[in-house]
Amino acid sequence: MSKDTVLKTIKDEEVEYVDIRFTDPRGKLQHVTVMADQVDADFIEEGFMFDGSSIAGWKGIEASDMKLMMDTESAYVDPFYAEKTLCVHCSVVEPDTGEAYDRDPRGTAEKAEAYLKSSGIGDSFFCGPEAEFFLFDNVRYSNTMQKVSFEVDAADAAWNTDAEYEMGNMGHRPGVKGGYFPVNPTDASHDLRSEMLSTMKRIGMKVDKHHHEVASCQHELGLIFDSLTKQADELQKYKYIIHNVAHAYGKSATFMPKPIAGDNGTGMHVNMSIWKDGKPLFAGDQYADLSMEALYFIGGILKHAKALNAFTNPSTNSYKRLIPGFEAPVLRAYSARNRSGCVRIPWTESPKAKRVEARFPDPSANPYLCFSALLMAGLDGIQNKIHPGEPSDKDLYDLPPEELAGIPTVCASLREALDELEKDHEFLLAGGVFTRSQLEGYMELKWEEVYAFEHTPHPVEYGMYYSC
Numbered sequence: 517m518s519k520d521t522v523l524k525t526i527k528d529e530e531v532e533y534v535d536i537r538f539t540d541p542r543g544k545l546q547h548v549t550v551m552a553d554q555v556d557a558d559f560i561e562e563g564f565m566f567d568g569s570s571i572a573g574w575k576g577i578e579a580s581d582m583k584l585m586m587d588t589e590s591a592y593v594d595p596f597y598a599e600k601t602l603c604v605h606c607s608v609v610e611p612d613t614g615e616a617y618d619r620d621p622r623g624t625a626e627k628a629e630a631y632l633k634s635s636g637i638g639d640s641f642f643c644g645p646e647a648e649f650f651l652f653d654n655v656r657y658s659n660t661m662q663k664v665s666f667e668v669d670a671a672d673a674a675w676n677t678d679a680e681y682e683m684g685n686m687g688h689r690p691g692v693k694g695g696y697f698p699v700n701p702t703d704a705s706h707d708l709r710s711e712m713l714s715t716m717k718r719i720g721m722k723v724d725k726h727h728h729e730v731a732s733c734q735h736e737l738g739l740i741f742d743s744l745t746k747q748a749d750e751l752q753k754y755k756y757i758i759h760n761v762a763h764a765y766g767k768s769a770t771f772m773p774k775p776i777a778g779d780n781g782t783g784m785h786v787n788m789s790i791w792k793d794g795k796p797l798f799a800g801d802q803y804a805d806l807s808m809e810a811l812y813f814i815g816g817i818l819k820h821a822k823a824l825n826a827f828t829n830p831s832t833n834s835y836k837r838l839i840p841g842f843e844a845p846v847l848r849a850y851s852a853r854n855r856s857g858c859v860r861i862p863w864t865e866s867p868k869a870k871r872v873e874a875r876f877p878d879p880s881a882n883p884y885l886c887f888s889a890l891l892m893a894g895l896d897g898i899q900n901k902i903h904p905g906e907p908s909d910k911d912l913y914d915l916p917p918e919e920l921a922g923i924p925t926v927c928a929s930l931r932e933a934l935d936e937l938e939k940d941h942e943f944l945l946a947g948g949v950f951t952r953s954q955l956e957g958y959m960e961l962k963w964e965e966v967y968a969f970e971h972t973p974h975p976v977e978y979g980m981y982y983s984c
Contacts, residue, residue, distance in 0.1 A: 541573040543882030621884035628888035631947035644741035644787035647879040674732035731779040748883035774836035781837030799867035804852035816897020823940040825933035828877035845875035849908035896943040
């Protein structure tokens with residue numbers, strides 16, 4: 517919507533409220549709601565002042581004034597509020613200068629797109645994330661000084677084959693690692709996912725499919741690709757709708773990478789392509805019909821993979837998924853055939869669909885920072901002609917140990933990822949896309965998470981060490 521269209525929509529559809537939304541450094545959607553009769557052309561042009569000191573990782577109280585600037589093209593009517601509410605995603609600017617606030621994730625995404633154009637390499641960067649999630653019926657957890665525990669349950673979970681229910685146990689449910697594509701009644705969440713997808717379509721999102729995923733209680737909906745900032749907005753809507761539709765069904769959705777042990781974790785494969793002058797830059801006559809630019813892009817991703825982990829896998833829980841020896845894409849290799857490396861080239865007949873898929877990210881990531889960091893790593897690869905080496909078309913997890921030992925891996929912990937980002941971040945600073953202040957603030961937040969995780973006894977440790 518243009519500014520005029522937003523104002524016309526408010527009037528014609530009798531919108532009561534306008535929900536102004538933005539994303540904090542950790543990737544959580546935040547909002548403030550104003551009466552629609554307060555929103556006019558001046559409101560949209562001048563922005564909305566708020567206290568930035570209350571957002572973790574942003575300003576101190578001595579310089580807390582910040583301004584939200586509405587991107588009217590992102591507007592949509594909220595499908596969940598009782599009163600008709602128009603939602604608009606915002607970027608954050610400094611109120612005195614009007615310049616983008618350097619710690620605003622959405623502003624970073626906008627700067628990354630501008631940097632791509634200024635580089636002359638391309639004019640459009642498209643992302644297609646595949647964010648998985650889990651659905652549970654009951655979630656309980658405790659983090660106190662004398663009790664650390666969690667418990668999740670779902671009627672369709674693999675572990676409930678012998679559970680007693682008042683109406684009986686129907687017995688149809690996917691087994692461990694047996695959830696990929698079964699029909700109902702084994703797939704008991706089809707209608708719920710359909711409502712999620714239909715809700716997305718009704719608010720203007722570009723979606724195409726849904727299905728049960730491999731793990732028990734695990735699911736995925738399909739987002740059609742879009743440009744960097746727009747797709748990050750879409751992923752925020754994706755999470756918002758999944759959480760709220762699940763809640764309406766009496767269920768709880770989580771995007772944690774590894775909420776349960778012994779089954780597949782949750783990833784967010786990110787399909788990427790660069791275009792220039794209406795033509796796909798990644799199509800060519802090299803390996804898997806890629807261009808040299810695409811190979812260099814892969815080279816940049818693989819070179820900077822460990823630093824990227826701080827943005828693509830930013831939770832301590834992320835590394836319970838990224839464990840060598842399983843199906844997780846921990847090896848810094850690429851291939852058109854297998855899915856066991858960090859980067860895959862999906863098969864396609866059309867040059868327009870030629871793309872590169874990063875398989876190690878997960879949906880705990882802040883999408884604005886994740887997509888921007890991936891683009892910056894790839895651009896560094898193109899600019900410095902970083903060749904990724906030979907492809908790995910073998911099953912990487914079936915290699916002899918001595919051969920496997922020669923393939924580098926991604927990080928094994930968030931602590932390692934932050935250490936790697938500290939050592940390797942210059943590529944992110946190119947064009948002022950990321951700033952040192954932003955990286956310092958982000959790492960400070962993430963170190964808090966590392967310390968909280970590392971300083972807390974784990975229930976597994978009681979089983980292993982209590983009687984030592």
